[in-house]
Amino acid sequence: MKAVAWKSSRDENGYKYKIQIDKIKGKRNENRIRKLMDGWTIYAEGFNIREKEVILGFSRKFESSRDWLTWAKTFPYRLLEETKRGTKTLVKADKNN
Numbered sequence: 001m002k003a004v005a006w007k008s009s010r011d012e013n014g015y016k017y018k019i020q021i022d023k024i025k026g027k028r029n030e031n032r033i034r035k036l037m038d039g040w041t042i043y044a045e046g047f048n049i050r051e052k053e054v055i056l057g058f059s060r061k062f063e064s065s066r067d068w069l070t071w072a073k074t075f076p077y078r079l080l081e082e083t084k085r086g087t088k089t090l091v092k093a094d095k096n097n
Contacts, residue, residue, distance in 0.1 A: 001029070005072065005091070006082045007065075014063040018043065019079075024054040036076070 005019040019040070024030050037058045044057030062068040069091070072079055078094035 001033070001077050003075070003077055003079045004082055004088070005079060006084075007068075008059065014061050015065060015068060016059060016061050017068055018057060018059045020044070020055065020057045021077075022053070022055050023051075024056065025052065030054050030056070 001024055002022045003019055004022075005017055007015055008018045009016045019037075021033055024033055033056060037056075040058035040060040042056065043059050044055070046055035047053070048055065062071070072081070072091045075092050077092070078090075079092040080088045081091045082088050
């Protein structure tokens, strides 16, 4: 699985982050991700018919960037954060890498 996150907006109530998780193989892994992302809103779903992989997009609001980072550090898979300029930084390394 591959996860990329980005800050989509900011207002007086906090920051809205989005995460796209690609290369989800099998129904069991898809259900695991959906359970893990409880509390997030699904904004996109897709399916790669050739590779038989699911793509899911989630969004959620955080009060601060620090709250986001605290949550991201608990994410069990490799997580990259992409800036507006396209620079990707590693937020959470996968324990298998």
